[in-house]
Amino acid sequence: xxxxxxxxxxxxxxxxxxxxxxxxxxxxxxxxxxxxxxxxxxxxxxxxxxxxxxxxxxxxxxxxxxxxxxxxxxxxxxxxxxxxxxxxxxxxxxxxxxxxxxxxxxxxxxxxxxxxxxxxxxxxxxxxxxxxxxxxxxxxxxxxxxxxxxxxxxxxxxxxxxxxxxxxxxxxxxxxxxxxxxxxxxxxxxxxxxxxxxxxxxxxxxxxxxxxxxxxxxxxxxxxxxxxxxxxxxxxxxxxxxxxxxxxxxxxxxxxxxxxxxxxxxxxxxxxxxxxxxxxxxxxxxxxxxxxxxxxxxxxxxxxxxxxxxxxxxxxxxxxxxxxx
Amino acid sequence: xxxxxxxxxxxxxxxxxxxxxxxxxxxxxxxxxxxxxxxxxxxxxxxxxxxxxxxxxxxxxxxxxxxxxxxxxxxxxxxxxxxxxxxxxxxxxxxxxxxxxxxxxxxxxxxxxxxxxxxxxxxxxxxxxxxxxxxxxxxxxxxxxxxxxxxxxxxxxxxxxxxxxxxxxxxxxxxxxxxxxxxxxxxxxxxxxxxxxxxxxxxxxxxxxxxxxxxxxxxxxxxxxxxxxxxxxxxxxxxxxxxxxxxxxxxxxxxxxxxxxx
Amino acid sequence: xxxxxxxxxxxxxxxxxxxxxxxxxxxxxxxxxxxxxxxxxxxxxxxxxxxxxxxxxxxxxxxxxxxxxxxxxxxxxxxxxxxxxxxxxxxxxxxxxxxxxxxxxxxxxxxxxxxxxxxxxxxxxxxxxxxxxxxxxxxxxxxxxxxxxxxxxxxxxxxxxxxxxxxxxxxxxxxxxxxxxxxxxxxxxxxxxxxxxxxxxxxxxxxxxxxxxxxxxxxxxxxxxxxxxxxxxxxxxxxxxxxxxxxxxxxxxxxxxxxxxxxxxxxxxxxxxxxxxxxxxxxxxxxxxxxxxxxxxxxxxxxxxxxxxxxxxxxxxxxxxxxxxxxxxxxxxx
Numbered sequence: 001x002x003x004x005x006x007x008x009x010x011x012x013x014x015x016x017x018x019x020x021x022x023x024x025x026x027x028x029x030x031x032x033x034x035x036x037x038x039x040x041x042x043x044x045x046x047x048x049x050x051x052x053x054x055x056x057x058x059x060x061x062x063x064x065x066x067x068x069x070x071x072x073x074x075x076x077x078x079x080x081x082x083x084x085x086x087x088x089x090x091x092x093x094x095x096x097x098x099x100x101x102x103x104x105x106x107x108x109x110x111x112x113x114x115x116x117x118x119x120x121x122x123x124x125x126x127x128x129x130x131x132x133x134x135x136x137x138x139x140x141x142x143x144x145x146x147x148x149x150x151x152x153x154x155x156x157x158x159x160x161x162x163x164x165x166x167x168x169x170x171x172x173x174x175x176x177x178x179x180x181x182x183x184x185x186x187x188x189x190x191x192x193x194x195x196x197x198x199x200x201x202x203x204x205x206x207x208x209x210x211x212x213x214x215x216x217x218x219x220x221x222x223x224x225x226x227x228x229x230x231x232x233x234x235x236x237x238x239x240x241x242x243x244x245x246x247x248x249x250x251x252x253x254x255x256x257x258x259x260x261x262x263x264x265x266x267x268x269x270x271x272x273x274x275x276x277x278x279x280x281x282x283x284x285x286x287x288x289x290x291x292x293x294x295x296x297x298x299x300x301x302x303x304x305x306x307x308x309x310x311x312x313x314x315x316x317x318x319x320x321x322x323x324x325x
Numbered sequence: 326x327x328x329x330x331x332x333x334x335x336x337x338x339x340x341x342x343x344x345x346x347x348x349x350x351x352x353x354x355x356x357x358x359x360x361x362x363x364x365x366x367x368x369x370x371x372x373x374x375x376x377x378x379x380x381x382x383x384x385x386x387x388x389x390x391x392x393x394x395x396x397x398x399x400x401x402x403x404x405x406x407x408x409x410x411x412x413x414x415x416x417x418x419x420x421x422x423x424x425x426x427x428x429x430x431x432x433x434x435x436x437x438x439x440x441x442x443x444x445x446x447x448x449x450x451x452x453x454x455x456x457x458x459x460x461x462x463x464x465x466x467x468x469x470x471x472x473x474x475x476x477x478x479x480x481x482x483x484x485x486x487x488x489x490x491x492x493x494x495x496x497x498x499x500x501x502x503x504x505x506x507x508x509x510x511x512x513x514x515x516x517x518x519x520x521x522x523x524x525x526x527x528x529x530x531x532x533x534x535x536x537x538x539x540x541x542x543x544x545x546x547x548x549x550x551x552x553x554x555x556x557x558x559x560x561x562x563x564x565x566x567x568x569x570x571x572x573x574x575x576x577x578x579x580x581x582x583x584x585x586x587x
Numbered sequence: 588x589x590x591x592x593x594x595x596x597x598x599x600x601x602x603x604x605x606x607x608x609x610x611x612x613x614x615x616x617x618x619x620x621x622x623x624x625x626x627x628x629x630x631x632x633x634x635x636x637x638x639x640x641x642x643x644x645x646x647x648x649x650x651x652x653x654x655x656x657x658x659x660x661x662x663x664x665x666x667x668x669x670x671x672x673x674x675x676x677x678x679x680x681x682x683x684x685x686x687x688x689x690x691x692x693x694x695x696x697x698x699x700x701x702x703x704x705x706x707x708x709x710x711x712x713x714x715x716x717x718x719x720x721x722x723x724x725x726x727x728x729x730x731x732x733x734x735x736x737x738x739x740x741x742x743x744x745x746x747x748x749x750x751x752x753x754x755x756x757x758x759x760x761x762x763x764x765x766x767x768x769x770x771x772x773x774x775x776x777x778x779x780x781x782x783x784x785x786x787x788x789x790x791x792x793x794x795x796x797x798x799x800x801x802x803x804x805x806x807x808x809x810x811x812x813x814x815x816x817x818x819x820x821x822x823x824x825x826x827x828x829x830x831x832x833x834x835x836x837x838x839x840x841x842x843x844x845x846x847x848x849x850x851x852x853x854x855x856x857x858x859x860x861x862x863x864x865x866x867x868x869x870x871x872x873x874x875x876x877x878x879x880x881x882x883x884x885x886x887x888x889x890x891x892x893x894x895x896x897x898x899x900x901x902x903x904x905x906x907x908x909x910x911x912x913x914x915x916x917x918x919x920x921x
Binding site for chain 2: 661668826828
């Protein structure tokens with residue numbers, strides 16, 4: 001049997017431990033799927049696979065037990081599902097056009113969750129349309145609030161939807177609900193002075209909990225949305241680590257422009273002797289300042305946005321497992 | 326229209342330390358007042374609080390204040406010649422006519438003595454009551470208020486004084502005030518009238534004991550404590566049941582007070 | 588006198604009204620909700636008919652228009668006190684019968700409870716005029732009919748909004764604004780049946796053991812003491828004083844009052860560390876008894892007007908209407 005493994009992998013299939021069998025990886029940007037596609041997934045799994053579907057760690061479906069020869073038939077079948085992504089490129093009957101940039105994950109967001117500061121599904125789909133198809137290895141996730149249920153901090157680019165609370169002292173009854181909650185469950189950014197609330201913007205993380213707790217609407221949402229962009233988090237064998245904040249209080253356009261620019265940055269600096277190179281390792285090599293300069297090129301930041309001057313990623317290093325020595 | 330929230334500026338004439346945390350302020354305030362009424366006292370910027378009148382005569386009015394918070398800390402910084410602000414008096418206070426010809430028993434715990442001090446002074450040695458017995462309880466000898474007057478009442482046989490706890494230097498009575506209720510002369514139940522003032526828990530146990538001793542509910546008066554913000558029936562902080570402590574109280578007959586559940 | 592106005596005529600009426608009145612009504616506060624991308628209906632100044640939101644209930648009641656959430660009572664400087672001036676304009680409010688009745692309940696506390704009138708309430712309240720929004724269907728959580736608060740005569744002008752606007756001008760103060768408009772007899776109608784009905788306990792059936800009843804325990808477990816039921820209520824009137832010092836040694840500053848709520852921690856604290864009603868269930872009992880029992884004993888009508896806002900806003904889905912029914916059931920059992 002002859003299979004161009006590189007080609008099928010880029011087409012959204014995987015080489016599996018059972019010789020001759022592959023698995024189809026279905027993208028579900030934002031982790032939200034119209035249920036009409038479940039019937040299609042069922043049909044492919046039943047007719048071509050082993051009748052099962054795995055829910056992937058990146059919110060997609062993986063259908064195992066498929067013969068490599070059936071790929072062309074399956075690619076025709078999944079055309080409506082791929083078309084539903086609204087990509088800018090023509091898809092036709094040839095299946096997924098790339099696989100390097102992974103499914104854009106999102107928590108359930110404010111379509112359902114009361115904590116959510118934005119429509120994460122919508123934003124994930126918007127990012128999907130912006131960056132996909134692309135074979136560079138990028139992991140991007142959107143989380144609705146700093147609770148970070150989607151674990152954006154484990155991604156190359158994690159977008160944390162935030163809100164700037166606006167305080168109107170004339171509506172405040174000094175009940176302390178916001179201050180107590182912030183002290184106990186958030187970062188303690190709020191304090192009470194002369195029966196009014198004082199916010200320390202340096203440690204406020206924009207979760208919006210003070211707004212939810214307020215019984216009078218003294219704390220309200222700012223009219224413009226803001227985002228925290230955390231970068232270069234990862235799992236992996238070498239140095240798993242959580243992402244660090246690159247931008248605070250940025251607007252959506254700036255966040256999207258940075259991610260777009262990051263693709264160019266990777267193109268310029270990637271080590272082409274490797275099969276693939278993850279963006280985080282490239283930043284390790286070029287240094288943060290080069291990354292910063294290149295991804296911010298021609299990006300207009302709002303007055304409120306703040307860029308990290310330096311970033312020191314920590315993370316885990318297996319070579320210094322001191323506790324075992 | 327007159328604005329009842331605007332306080333008057335009042336001169337402090339004298340400050341008398343009673344204990345390490347209770348001071349009596351003698352104020353230049355000439356108003357018609359009844360014992361048991363209260364004023365809303367304030368230091369602008371530090372706050373306002375209801376404070377019972379403890380004594381008054383000849384254009385002077387006394388309040389005894391315990392240092393427990395922001396306002397009282399600010400008050401403690403003031404001395405003779407300084408000013409504080411007051412509005413009132415508020416509340417019903419004690420009506421002397423209720424006790425005419427009675428065997429009057431006044432049972433006061435701690436700072437609860439303040440609102441009945443003037444009343445005790447008035448009835449001690451007066452013919453308007455048939456007899457007067459005062460039962461005073463404090464936590465320790467260091468907490469005793471109005472030391473000179475209390476000693477005089479004890480010496481003249483009007484008052485019995487007890488403290489919850491004391492070291493060996495204390496030669497007087499020890500133990501909770503409830504333990505001394507049985508010593509009161511309650512022989513003429515029809516003529517016996519009792520006033521109970523003090524912390525909520527003390528009022529609860531003393532009134533329960535008095536009822537067991539067959540004192541009629543209608544012959545027991547209590548003074549209830551609530552932290553009014555306004556003193557004039559608007560702010561809602563002192564409402565208990567259908568009564569506003571600042572309007573119908575703070576002095577209630579127990580037959581009424583027991584209806585006010587909280 | 589009854590009048591009929593086109594929508595354009597109504598807008599020009601509003602424009603003229605604003606020369607002498609600040610005009611408030613229920614309006615959409617876009618993205619004003621506590622949750623992202625949600626609106627909130629609140630009482631705001633309205634300029635034209637299009638500003639009025641007539642199909643959704645407001646989150647907060649109109650009481651904040653004349654009873655501010657936070658109000659400076661006076662400023663002091665070196666021992667002198669000065670009361671702040673208020674806007675000289677009168678206030679016109681578009682509101683429903685339940686809210687007019689609710690304001691009647693507030694009036695009783697601020698103007699009739701005890702011998703003194705509340706100076707600050709009165710000076711604003713005296714300027715208020717009511718433009719009744721005819722309400723014949725209500726909303727899901729309303730129970731005004733059960734509370735006998737569905738009708739009112741205390742309006743200056745009553746209005747029916749449709750393709751045309753019908754007005755019953757009761758107060759002569761507003762006749763000049765309608766002069767020259769088409770006359771049409773109009774008598775405002777009131778809702779006669781809500782989708783939610785509440786059974787009130789008989790006043791005589793509220794006995795002391797009800798205060799100790801275990802039905803309140805449920806609320807100790809469920810209520811989080813946020814106070815939204817108080818802040819959204821048209822009839823909750825409680826407040827707390829605050830002093831703020833601006834300069835050193837309390838030489839300058841202000842005394843103000845802020846809304847207080849019996850569900851909020853600290854409301855029933857007294858000096859020396861003691862606090863009443865530490866259990867949230869006790870607070871629910873205190874509020875319930877005030878709304879449907881002890882206010883009645885003082886003023887001869889129930890305080891609650893069944894606007895249902897407390898049910899709309901409770902993050903714990905506690906239903907006050909449901910609580911009243913539970914109290915009734917327990918009272919009737921015995």
